[in-house]
Amino acid sequence: MSxxxxxxxxxxxxxFYIAFFFFSYLLQSAAPFDFEILHTQAARIVGWIFLVAGIAHIIPAWVQFIRSCNTxxxxxxxxxxxxxxxxxxxxNPMYxxxxxxxxxxxxxxxxxxTFIVMPVLALIINLYVIKREEAYLRRKFGHEYKNYKKNVRRWL
Structure with missing residues (x-):
């Protein structure tokens, strides 16, 4: 790393997330693979709950970046x-x-x-994005980042 x-x-x-979602859509078009439970009202309700949870994680993180004049x-x-x-x-609340x-x-x-390709997406986010970000933050903020990393989980 430079x-x-x-x-x-x-x-x-x-x-990455958008590309994987559309890739899974193309896979579904080319090789339909259905699971009946995914076409229920319960699945739609849980889907909306996940959407709201996603927005609830992204917006406060983004606002915090803007307020701190970060990027x-x-x-x-x-x-x-x-x-x-x-x-x-x-x-990583945004991720x-x-x-x-x-x-x-x-x-x-x-x-x-979409669920089948998700582990590959997670692997790419971890290896390409998070590992690079962590190495950069360790270089940039040193001991402060090391303490933060020790006290705060990567995910939840």
């Missing part, structure tokens, strides 16, 4: 380390929110492929 003043993530993170653009330098608000409970949105839409559209 000493560049950003994590080196050149693809906007939400695009969510991963090719720009971080100005501050986010450690309070929603970041006091999770180091959790994106997963919740992904699950919500998967349930609303009733596409089993």
């Amino acid at each position: 000493n560049q003043d950003h994590p080196g993530i050149y693809i906007p993170v939400p695009l 969510v653009v991963t090719i720009r330098p971080a100005r501050t380390l986010q450690t309070n608000g929603v970041y006091a409970f999770s180091r 959790i929110g994106f997963y919740f949105l992904y699950l919500g839409f998967a349930l609303l559209y009733g596409n089993l492929w």
